[in-house]
Amino acid sequence: MKQLVQSTIVCLTVVFSGAAIAKGAPFDDKFRQLDELLPTPNTYRTASGAPGHQYWQQEVDYEINITLDDATQRLMGSETLDYTNNSPDTLRYIWIQLDQNRMKRGADYKLANVAPKKKVTYKGLRNIIETDAFDGGYEITKVADSNNKPLKHVINGTMMRIDLPKPLKPGKTVELNIDWNYQLHEQKVLGGRSGWEYFKKDDNYLYELAQWFPRAAAYYDVMGWQNKQFLGNGEFTLEFGDYDVKITVPADHVVAATGVLQNPKQVLTKTQRERLEQAKTAKKPVLVITPEEALANEKSRSDKTKTWHFKAENVRDFAWASSRKFIWDAQGYKEGGTDTMAMSFYPNEGNPLWERYSTEAIIHTMEQYNKYTFAYPYPVSISVNGPVGGMEYPMITFNGPRPTLNEETGEKTYSRRTKYGLIGVIIHEVGHNYFPMIVNSDERQWTWMDEGLNTFLQFVAEQAWEENYPSRRGHAAGMISYMKSTNQVPIMTNSESILQFGNNAYGKPAVALNILRESIMGRELFDFAFREYAQRWKFKRPTPADFFRTMEDASGIDLDWFWRGWFYTTDHVDIAIENVYLYRPNSQNPDIEEAWERARYNEQPTFISDMLNEGNWRRTHDKPELLDFYNEHDKFTATNAARNKYNKTHSKLEQWEKDLLANDSKFYIIDFANKGGLVMPIILDITYADDSTEQVRIPAEIWRRTPEKVSKLLIRDKEIKAIALDPNWETADVDVNNNYWPARPIQSRFDLFKRKKKDMMRDYNEELKPVDAKSGSNEEKQNDNTAN
Known part of the structure; x- marks a missing residue:
């Protein structure tokens, strides 16, 4: 209940005492430091959040030869892996990730899937059946040392432990040689982050290849070996290194890959090479392979092969795509420390959408992300359209997004959702080059460190694309339904245990950071601290503690309360205005104060009995001699005794004390309740009687001693007419209906509809049925039916 209570301040000191803690109630300190939860700083990771002077990380270099069999959709490869131990530890074995083993029969990923509900889509049932039947995974045919001597190894699900012939001491390098092959799967049926797509009308395949080679697992100071099994959600934790990769495909295929193409003369025509050179300084995308050339490739069926050779330096992974169907456009982008080629590969099915937006979105992403992190350091940035959504x-x-083809007219159109879906997913995925491809967080453990931070920057970049860009995530109001749901788990939850992956790892962290930037820290402090984090940890592996500590270290703001509430709990924001009190200083002058009391009394409603008794006979009507002095003066009339006392006391006051008593300001005390448990700043829009407005931003620290209820004093010269809490929906407050004084009606609507005749007859028949004492009343039965 919200109400305005007017009173007089008798003693000013009482007003500022704040809400008391209930007797016996435990004090929930929302502002206690995070020291109990964060790891102890050391020489590898400092208390400031920066890498320590003894920080280290491993290095793994790869030389890989891979062949794609387009007839059987199978990959065959061999690799040489040079593992350099930069740690202070001696290693007796090395763990290798075999992510494709998730697709083996009997894999934990398949066995751990829960049963579907009663309703399953056709595609869903097909996925269930074919996932169970598909027998994929690596066939490892060789694990050997530099002398081709076999090495003992043990495969455990999606991990393989290779036992070294002798311990690998700090600073030393070991060479491992691995041969393998595996069956690719249809991505749109079995899902996952790679696979093939089949185009029936022209009998062609489009391949997107990821997690395709045995990769060294990460070994670092906080986790040791990150060898948690790959169950589908927790992605990849990898080491930086250099890649030399040769990819053999049908001669009429076009390949896009991590790194720089080393042999353009062997795989591209002279005209295509000239176009690629022209694109470096072009003002708009240049077609390296035109739609007409792509259509010609679609019809080709070469029985020869080509080998595309790529090199990439200081990267943590390698992916590629191959198809006859690819159109290829490119445009150079050079700004600040960035000098790169933005390129898009897409089939004709992607136009007219892809030719218009893909490469433009790549460049836009780099422009925006560079502002808030660091200059994009790599020589290429590629967007590929295929079966993988993002x-x-x-x-x-x-x-993934493409236009829709009308089979009857042959016309391709795209919806508003598809257009912004494409722009948004490209911004998001290209943005991942910053987090976690360069700021190399542990995705297997903490999904939010790459997805959440990247979704936040995606929102910032989208808003810079055009006015009123319809961002899917980032607005505080978009998190309300999730934050008040029972499906929440803390953001600081392992990737495989999250209940709602998108909301928890993407949406909520993005909203939290946006609130931190806009409503708590301010853009200047936040942007400086966020950029400092990115600069400190580029090409290194940060943990959550490093992020939390850096944001505080670089901003000078204690944010432990924010990290604790938003990242370690499932509390939500629900702050309510409970009461509003209007006080004025007691002048102690009886003439003034008694007149004030009389005015307050006269504002009270007339008691019902007094209303009904008005005009009735009274004894004093017949005997006026019973009336005396007190009938001539009401109970608020000041007496001479009171005046004399006031004059005597007032004469002894100093002038500044007299000024305080004469103060005619209005002292408003507002009671707030924290119903959701998550402490946040209190943001108020105040409207005065003259219709002027003022915004008041009260920091979250107001809750530090009384996190459940708090009162705030506002001294104003004007009368307050209305107060709105969180007026711009900045804080993800889940119930805005308790945010207004005076209270507002909750607006909604009801729909009118015609009842079907059979429904009306059913209700009529139910009314005629006798009550069965054993089974309850008709009404109870109807309620039960409704509930079911």
Whole structure:
């Protein structure tokens, strides 16, 4: 209940005492420091959040030869892996990730899937059946040392432990040689982050290849070996290194890949090479392979092969795509420390959408992300259209949206949702080059460190694309339904245990950071601190503690309360205005104060009995001699005794004390209740009687001693007419209906409809049925039916 209570301040000191803590109630300190939860700083990771002077990380270099069999959709490869131990530890074995083993029969990923509900889509049932039947995974045919001597190894699900012939000491390098092959799957049926797509009308395949080679697992100071099994959600934790990759495909295929093409003369025509050179300084995308050339490739069926050779330096992974169907456009982008080629590969099915937006979105992403992090350091940035809806790797991303084809007219159109879906997913996936491809967080453990931070910057970049860009995530109001749901788990939850992956790892962290930037820290402090984090940890592996500490270290703001509430709990924001009190200083002058009391009394409603008794006979009507002095003066009339006392006391006051008593300001005390448990700043829009307005921003620290209820004093010269809490929906407050004084009606609507005759007859028949004492009344039965 919200009400305005007017009173007089008898003693000013009482007003500022704040809400008391209930007797016996435990004090929930929302502002206690995070020291109990964060790891102890050391020489590897400092208390400031920066890498320590003894920070280290491993290095893994790869030389890979891979062949794609387009007839059987199978990959065959061999690799040489040079593992350099930069840690202070001696290693007796090395763990290798075999992510494709998730697709083996009997894999934990398949066995751990829960049963479907009663309603399943056709596609969903097909996925269930074919996932169970598909027998994929790596066939490892060789694991050997530099002398081709076999090495003992043990495959455990999606991990393989290779036992070294002798311990690998700090600073030393070991060479491992691995041969393998595996069956690719149809991505649109079995899902996942890679696979093939089949185009029936022209009998062609489009391949997007990721997680395709055995990769060294990460070994670092906080986790040791990150060898958690790959169950589908927790992605990849990898080491930086250099890649030398040769990809053999049918001669009429076009390949896009991480890194720089080393042999353009062997795989591109002279005209295509000239176009690629022209694109470096072009003002708009240049077609390296035109739609007409792509259509010609679609019809080709070469029995020869070509080998595309790529090199990439200082990357943590490698991905590629291959198809006859690819159109290829490119445009150079050079700004600040960035000098790169933005390129898009897409089939004719992607136009007219892809030719218009893909490469433009790549460049826009780099422009915006560079402002808030660091200059994009790699020589290429690629967007590929294929079966994967959205996935990221160094220098290359897979993105899904396409126009819709009208089979009757042959016309291709796209909806508003498809257009912004494409722009948004490209911004998001290209943005992942910054987080986690360069700021190399542990995705297997903390999904939010790459998805949440990247979704936040995606929102910032989208808003810079055009006015009123319809961002899917980032607005505080978009998180309300999730934050008041029972499906929440803390953001600081392992990737495989999250209940609502998108809301928890993408949406909520993005909203939290946007609130931190806009409503708590301010853009200047936030942007400086966020950029400092990115600069400190580029090409290194940060943990959550490093992010939290850096944001505080670089801004000078204690944010432990914010991290604790938003990241470690499932509390939500629900702050309510409970009461509003209007006080005025007691002048102690009886003439003034008694007149004030009389005015307050006269504002009270007339008691019902007094209303009904008005005009009735009274004894004093017949005997006026019973009336005396007190009938001539009401109870508020000041007496001479009171005046004399006031004059005597007032004469002894100093002038500043007399000024306080004469103060005619209005002292408003507003009671707030924290119903959701998550402490946040209190943002108020105040409207005065003259219709002027004022915004008051009260920091979250007001809750530090009384986190459940707090009162705020506002001293104003004007009368307050209305107060709105969180007026711009900045804080993700889940119930805005308790945010107004005076209270507002809750607006909604009801729909009118015609009742079907059979429904009316059913209700009529139910009314005629006798009550069965054993089974309850007709009404109870109807209620039960409704509930079911």
